[in-house]
Amino acid sequence: xxxxxxRIILRSGKGGDGHVSFRRELFVPDGGPxxxxxxxxxxxxxxxxxxxxxxxxxxxxxxxxxxxxxxxGKRRCHGSNGDDLVLHVPEGTVVKEAQSGKVIAxxxxxxxxxxxxxxxxxxxxxxxxxxxxxQAPKYAQPGQDAIELEVLLELKVIADVGLVGFPNVGKSTxxxxxxxxxxxxxxxxxxxxxxxxxxxxxxxxxxxxxDIPGLIEGASEGVGLGYEFLRHIERTKVMIHMVxxxxxxxxxxVDDILKINAELAAYDEALAKRPQVIAANKIDAIYMxxxxxxxxxxxxxxxxxxxxxxxxxxAVSGQGVQELLHHVQAMxxxxxxxxxVFEPEYDPKLHLAGKPLPFTVAKSEEExxxxxxxxxxxxxxxxxxxxxxxxGFQFFQNFLKENGILDELEALGIQDGDTVRxxxxxxxxxx
Numbered sequence: 026x027x028x029x030x031x032r033i034i035l036r037s038g039k040g041g042d043g044h045v046s047f048r049r050e051l052f053v054p055d056g057g058p059x060x061x062x063x064x065x066x067x068x069x070x071x072x073x074x075x076x077x078x079x080x081x082x083x084x085x086x087x088x089x090x091x092x093x094x095x096x097x098g099k100r101r102c103h104g105s106n107g108d109d110l111v112l113h114v115p116e117g118t119v120v121k122e123a124q125s126g127k128v129i130a131x132x133x134x135x136x137x138x139x140x141x142x143x144x145x146x147x148x149x150x151x152x153x154x155x156x157x158x159x160q161a162p163k164y165a166q167p168g169q170d171a172i173e174l175e176v177l178l179e180l181k182v183i184a185d186v187g188l189v190g191f192p193n194v195g196k197s198t199x200x201x202x203x204x205x206x207x208x209x210x211x212x213x214x215x216x217x218x219x220x221x222x223x224x225x226x227x228x229x230x231x232x233x234x235x236d237i238p239g240l241i242e243g244a245s246e247g248v249g250l251g252y253e254f255l256r257h258i259e260r261t262k263v264m265i266h267m268v269x270x271x272x273x274x275x276x277x278x279v280d281d282i283l284k285i286n287a288e289l290a291a292y293d294e295a296l297a298k299r300p301q302v303i304a305a306n307k308i309d310a311i312y313m314x315x316x317x318x319x320x321x322x323x324x325x326x327x328x329x330x331x332x333x334x335x336x337x338x339x340a341v342s343g344q345g346v347q348e349l350l351h352h353v354q355a356m357x358x359x360x361x362x363x364x365x366v367f368e369p370e371y372d373p374k375l376h377l378a379g380k381p382l383p384f385t386v387a388k389s390e391e392e393x394x395x396x397x398x399x400x401x402x403x404x405x406x407x408x409x410x411x412x413x414x415x416x417g418f419q420f421f422q423n424f425l426k427e428n429g430i431l432d433e434l435e436a437l438g439i440q441d442g443d444t445v446r447x448x449x450x451x452x453x454x455x456x
Contacts, residue, residue: 030080030177030178030179030180031080031083031084031177031178032123032175032176032177032178033083033086033087033088033089033175033176033178034087034088034089034173034174034175034176035069035088035089035090035141035142035172035173035174035175035176036069036088036089036090036091036142036171036172036173036174037066037067037068037069037091037142037143037144037145037171037172037173038065038066038067038068038090038091038092038093038094038107038108038144038145038171039066039093039094039107039144039145039168039169039170039171040063040064040065040066040093040094040144040145040146040147040148040167040168040169040170041062041063041064041065041066041093041094041095041096041097041104041105041107041147041148041168042063042096042097042147042148042165042166042167042168043060043061043062043063043096043097043147043148043149043150043151043153043165043166043167043168044060044061044062044063044096044097044098044099044102044104044150044151044165045058045060045150045151045162045163045164045165046058046059046060046098046099046100046150046151047059047161048100057152057155057161058150058151058152058154058155058161058162059099059100059101059150059152060097060098060099060101060150060151060152060165061097061098061099061100061101061102061103061104061150061152062097062103062104062147062148062149062150062153063094063095063096063097063104063147063148063150063168064094064095064096064097064103064104064105064106064107064147065094065106065107065144065145065146065147066091066092066093066094066106066107066144066145066146066147066168066169066171067091067092067093067094067106067107067108067109067110067144068091068109068110068140068141068142068143068144069089069091069109069110069112069140069141069142070109070110070111070112070138070139070140070141071111071112071114071118071120071130071132071138071139071141072111072112072113072114072137072138073113073114073115073116073118073132073136073137073138074113074114074115075116077113077114077115078115079115079180080114080115080118080178080180082113083178089110089112090110091107091108091109091110091142091144091171092107092108092110093107093168093171094106094107094144094145094147094168095107096168097147097148097150097165101150101152103147104147106144106147107144109144114132114178114180115180116132116133116183117132117133117180117181117182117183117260118131118132118133118178118179118180118181119131119132119133119178119179119180119181119367120132120141120176120177120178121176121177121178121179121371122174122175122176122177122371122373123174123175123176123177124175125371126177127370127371128367128368128369128370128371129141129176129369129370129371129372129373130369131366131367131368131369133183133260133366134366136366141176141373142172142174142373143172143373143374144171145168145169145170145171145172146168146169147168147169148165148166148167148168148169149165149166150165150166151163151164151165153166154420164420164421172373172374174373179256181256181257181259181260182222182235182237182257182260182261183233183260184222184233184234184235184260184261185232185233185234185261185262185263185357186225186232186233186234186235186261186262186263186264186265186353186357187234187235187237187257187258187261187263187264187265188200188234188235188236188237188264188265188267189237189258189264189265189266189267189285189289190266190267190268190281190285191268191269191276191281191284191285193269193274194267194268194269194281194306194307195267195269195306195307195340195341196236196237196267197221197236198340198341199236199267199304199306199338199340199346200221200223200234200236201223202340202343202346203223203225203234203346203350204223204224204225204234221235221236222234222235222236223236225350227350227351227354229354230354232353232354232357234265235257235261237257237258258289258296259293259296259365260365261299262299262300262357262360262361262365263299263300263301263302263353263356263357263360264299264300264301264302265301265302265303265304265349265353266282266285266301266302266303266304267303267304267306268281268282268303268304268305268306268324269281269306269307270305270306270307270308270311270320270321270324270337271307271308271310271311271320272320273307273310278305278320278323278324279323279324279327282303282324282327282328300356300360301333302333302334302335302336302349302352302353302356303324303328303333303334303335303336304336304338304349305320305321305324305335305336305337305338306338306339306340307339307340307341308321308337308338308339308344308345309339309341309342309344321335321337334352336348336349336352384398384399384400384403384428384430384433385397385398385399385400386398386430386433386434386437387437388437388438389446392444394440394442394443394444395443395444395445395446396434396437396439396443396444396445396446396454397446397447398425398430398434398445398446398447399447399448403424403430403447403448434454435456439454440454441454441455441456442454442455
C-alpha cells in the first residue's frame, strides 16, 4: 500500500543544566564561581529528499528524538550541544499537529528545510549570578525542557493536473500514453492504489500530470480509500475528469461526473471550483444504434454551458488526446504558476509555553494549616540551590511564582503564617 500518511511522536533535545562549582587553586582557598553553562538541546528538522516519494520510513517507527544537551562543568566548561535530528521526507509532505489538525509546516516549493521543534536552551552556570553583594552564588539555571509533540504527516502530491474519475475508466492508460510514467494497468477495479506522476512534454512547455486513484461514492466521508485519494488533488491546478463514454460497465458518464463533483465539494468546497475539463474516453468502443443518443454530445449539452469543455478521446488509440492536452496547457498558462502551499497554523513553541510544570499541591491531612508541594523538577531545583542564602531563597521563590505553584497554594486557601513543606524544606507562607 502506498504510504502517504503517518502519525509519529517528535521530541526535541532538553537543554543541559547549568553547573554550580567554585574555583579551587593553591593559595586561593576562596575562588569565585566557575560553573559552566549547559549545552543546547538538539532540534528536530524536516528536510526534503528528492529521492523519496512515500512516507514508508515512518510507518514502522513511532518515536523520533533529538539528543539532549550536556550539563555544564566546573572551570567554566560549557556542556556539549545535543545533536540535531534531521528527518527526510518527500516533497509535498504537510506536517500537522495531530490533535487539532493545524498545519505546522508544508515541505513544498522553496521550503526545503525547516526546524519543526527547537531544542531547549542550556541553563546558565552559577558564574553568571555573581554580584558585588553575592560573590558565591550556590545556584544555577536548569536547562529548558524538551518539546514532545505528536504530529500527523500527510503527503499531498504536487502536480499541475490531476486525473480523476471512477475506477477502470482509463486514467492509467492515458497517463502511460502521454507521459514517461509506467503505471500498472489491468482491467479490474482499484488497479491503482497510489498516485502515479508523469511529465507531459508539449511544444511551448510541459506540465506534471498525476493519475489520482479511482474514487467511489462516499469517498469524502472516508469510505474505501477516499481520504487517501482526495488529499492528493488539493494541490492540482486543473482537473481532468475521465469518464467511460461507451458505458462498457453500464455506468452513466453524466451521473459519474456529478457524483465526482459532489465528493470533491463534500471534501473541500474549493476543490469543486477548480478549473475542470472532461475527457470522454473509450469512444472507439461506442456502439451507436440508429435512434440512440450520442453520449459525447449528451456530456457536452450538460457541462459545456457550465464552462466545462468536453473532449472525445481514446486513451488506447490516441484519438483526440493531443487536442485535450493542448487545451489543458492553455488553461494552465492562464492560472497562477506558483505551487499551492498550506500556510502554518500552529507554532510548536507554544506547546512548550503552555506545558504545565509537573507538580502536586495538597493540604496535609495529618497536620493543621500545612501544605505539601512535590514534583521532580522542584526536587531537582532544591538539589542545587542554597536556600540558606538570601539570593538563593529569592531565586527559589521566583521559581515557585513563575511556575504557578504559589497561585495553586492560594487557590487551596493558604493563609499568612501557614506552613509549606517541600521535601526536606519547611517554611512559613507570607504573601
